[in-house]
Amino acid sequence: xxxxxxxxxxxxxxxxxxxxxxxxxxxxxxxxxxxxxxxxxxxxxxxxxxxxxxxxxxxxxxxxxxxxxxxxxxxxxxxxxxxxxxxxxxxxxxxxxxxxxxxxxxxxxxxxxxxxxxxxxxxxxxxxxxxxxxxxxxxx
Amino acid sequence: xxxxxxxxxxxxxxxxxxxxxxxxxxxxxxxxxxxxxxxxxxxxxxxxxxxxxxxxxxxxxxxxxxxxxxxxxxxxxxxxxxxxxxxxxxxxxxxxxxxxxxxxxxxxxxxxxxxxxxxxxxxxxxxxxxxxxxxxxxxxxxxxxxxxxxxxxxxxxxxxxxxxxxxxxxxxxxxxxxxxxxxxxxxxxxxxxxxxxxxxxxxxxxxxxxxxxxxxxxxxxxxxxxxxxxxxxxxxxxxxxxxxxxxxxxxxxxxxxxxxxxxxxxxxxxxxxxxxxxxxxxxxxxxxxxxxxxxxxxxxxxxxxxxxxxxxxxxxxxxxxxxxxxxxxxxxxxxxxxxxxxxxxxxxxxxxxxxxxxxxxxxxxxxxxxxxxxxxxxxxxxxxxxxxxxxxxxxxxxxxxxxxxxxxxxxxxxxxxxxxxxxxxxxxxxxxxx
Numbered sequence: 001x002x003x004x005x006x007x008x009x010x011x012x013x014x015x016x017x018x019x020x021x022x023x024x025x026x027x028x029x030x031x032x033x034x035x036x037x038x039x040x041x042x043x044x045x046x047x048x049x050x051x052x053x054x055x056x057x058x059x060x061x062x063x064x065x066x067x068x069x070x071x072x073x074x075x076x077x078x079x080x081x082x083x084x085x086x087x088x089x090x091x092x093x094x095x096x097x098x099x100x101x102x103x104x105x106x107x108x109x110x111x112x113x114x115x116x117x118x119x120x121x122x123x124x125x126x127x128x129x130x131x132x133x134x135x136x137x138x139x140x
Numbered sequence: 141x142x143x144x145x146x147x148x149x150x151x152x153x154x155x156x157x158x159x160x161x162x163x164x165x166x167x168x169x170x171x172x173x174x175x176x177x178x179x180x181x182x183x184x185x186x187x188x189x190x191x192x193x194x195x196x197x198x199x200x201x202x203x204x205x206x207x208x209x210x211x212x213x214x215x216x217x218x219x220x221x222x223x224x225x226x227x228x229x230x231x232x233x234x235x236x237x238x239x240x241x242x243x244x245x246x247x248x249x250x251x252x253x254x255x256x257x258x259x260x261x262x263x264x265x266x267x268x269x270x271x272x273x274x275x276x277x278x279x280x281x282x283x284x285x286x287x288x289x290x291x292x293x294x295x296x297x298x299x300x301x302x303x304x305x306x307x308x309x310x311x312x313x314x315x316x317x318x319x320x321x322x323x324x325x326x327x328x329x330x331x332x333x334x335x336x337x338x339x340x341x342x343x344x345x346x347x348x349x350x351x352x353x354x355x356x357x358x359x360x361x362x363x364x365x366x367x368x369x370x371x372x373x374x375x376x377x378x379x380x381x382x383x384x385x386x387x388x389x390x391x392x393x394x395x396x397x398x399x400x401x402x403x404x405x406x407x408x409x410x411x412x413x414x415x416x417x418x419x420x421x422x423x424x425x426x427x428x429x430x431x432x433x434x435x436x437x438x439x440x441x442x443x444x445x446x447x448x449x450x451x452x453x454x455x456x457x458x459x460x461x462x463x464x465x466x467x468x469x470x471x472x473x474x475x476x477x478x479x480x481x482x483x484x485x486x487x488x489x490x491x492x493x494x495x496x497x498x499x500x501x502x503x504x505x506x507x508x509x510x511x512x513x514x515x516x517x518x519x520x521x522x523x524x525x526x527x528x529x530x531x532x533x534x535x536x537x538x539x540x541x542x543x544x545x546x547x548x549x550x551x552x553x554x555x556x557x558x559x560x561x562x563x564x565x566x567x568x569x570x571x572x573x574x
Contacts, residue, residue, distance in 0.1 A: 007523030009516055009521070009523075009528070009551070009553070010553065011550075011552060011553055011556070037525045039525060039529070041550060041551075042528070042551065044523050044524075044525060044528070046523060063553055063554060063555055063556060064553060064554070065516050065517060065518070065521065065553060065554050067519075067521050067522075067523055069523065098524045099524065116523075116524070
């Protein structure tokens with residue numbers, strides 16, 4: 001299960017973000033999600049893309065430190081209070097959530113969320129047990 | 141391990157070396173006194189005459205020469221032969237003030253190249269080897285010295301000079317270079333580039349590297365050896381004395397044998413000038429024994445190191461010098477604390493970073509700012525901000541422990557730190573102190 005995600009380490013300076021998107025556009029890679037954490041010194045750009053290997057190579061070639069990993073992803077009903085329900089389940093289990101973001105979904109009426117946790121399988125099992133749809137690369 | 145270029149000297153019994161040194165010293169002092177007014181005045185001032193020097197036991201009577209003397213006597217004040225006997229000059233990079241110009245007769249060039257040949261043979265070089273020299277050529281002694289040594293051994297010599305790494309690698313692969321001569325920082329860079337291009341250590345034809353002209357650490361040696369699958373050897377020298385090859389490492393890799401038939405070494409207390417016994421840390425001082433054009437007597441190198449005459453498994457009897465612990469020229473004084481850039485390199489390699497770093501010093505509100513830029517290169521590293529910040533902090537802590545003062549560590553993008561392909565630019569000092 002789980003969904004592949006790329007993380008780009010970049011110094012926080014002018015023109016860095018466009019350097020990443022230009023590298024991806026040049027090799028025809030489509031972005032499915034993007035989420036940026038910025039600090040005064042650096043930023044981490046996390047993204048899901050149509051072709052992980054091509055994107056990784058393209059970003060490395062322009063000088064970025066790129067890492068690939070899998071994050072848990074879940075489909076949530078697009079209704080008030082639903083995200084809160086999911087997060088409460090995770091909190092009740094004592095699981096630490098490092099970060100979270102939403103993924104573009106043009107297929108269904110659900111909201112797709114990516115969840116970065118230490119143990120993807122545990123979160124997936126927890127949510128699947130409560131009837132949530134767990135997403136894979138094929139869903140994105 | 142009988143790899144000698146000139147066995148009769150390199151394995152000479154110690155008592156005979158000392159006798160040879162004594163004979164040569166007497167002649168060398170007379171030659172300098174007769175031909176170099178600058179040094180003659182120094183000797184006269186100290187009340188020493190050539191007749192007072194009977195052998196190496198009288199060495200301590202001679203005055204010291206320092207870089208300041210070379211500057212004062214610039215350009216020709218220390219030349220000891222008529223200019224028409226000179227066939228070559230070399231010059232220092234001049235990074236710490238006025239350039240130094242050293243002069244060579246044909247005899248001096250031969251002597252220097254023989255010293256480099258000894259270094260190549262000591263690491264296993266023979267005429268069957270392909271020796272790729274990517275030290276800079278020209279005024280810098282690195283290229284010409286190893287080039288000449290390689291010729292003397294009979295290696296097929298690739299006079300690449302520094303830079304153009306793609307071309308270096310192409311020649312290395314096409315001609316199957318077996319010995320690489322360059323600065324350690326450039327060796328590390330070539331190694332990294334080879335790795336990026338997908339070459340594994342077993343694909344690389346090199347067997348040995350002779351690396352010098354800048355300080356480097358044991359950790360860096362291991363990292364280069366691992367990346368390229370070679371043995372990395374140290375070589376030492378300075379333009380004032382001749383160039384690379386004043387001393388060189390043998391296959392034991394436990395220090396550099398000084399070519400004692402040409403260069404007499406002492407260590408002194410840098411403050412008092414007092415000669416120290418072998419085995420204690422002191423400033424290295426060299427006296428040339430048989431040079432013609434530019435014979436330095438008791439030249440203070442500012443390099444701090446230890447001399448040791450422990451028996452070496454290679455069979456050489458020449459005294460060994462440990463890797464210099466730092467050249468006082470490289471030492472930075474930051475917020476009143478002495479810092480050697482090599483200490484930072486040690487921390488980086490221990491913590492799993494590449495040895496690419498840059499120190500930037502500036503001054504704000506009369507306080508030194510001390511920033512260290514380190515390339516963030518781990519494969520599939522962390523992507524959680526607090527973990528990366530923790531990494532930065534850990535590195536900062538380690539540096540603080542090593543240096544005694546706290547730098548600000550910045551993790552920079554891979555390969556973003558400017559690389560000079562000759563000597564690495566490790567320090568940018570923007571403090572305007574003068």
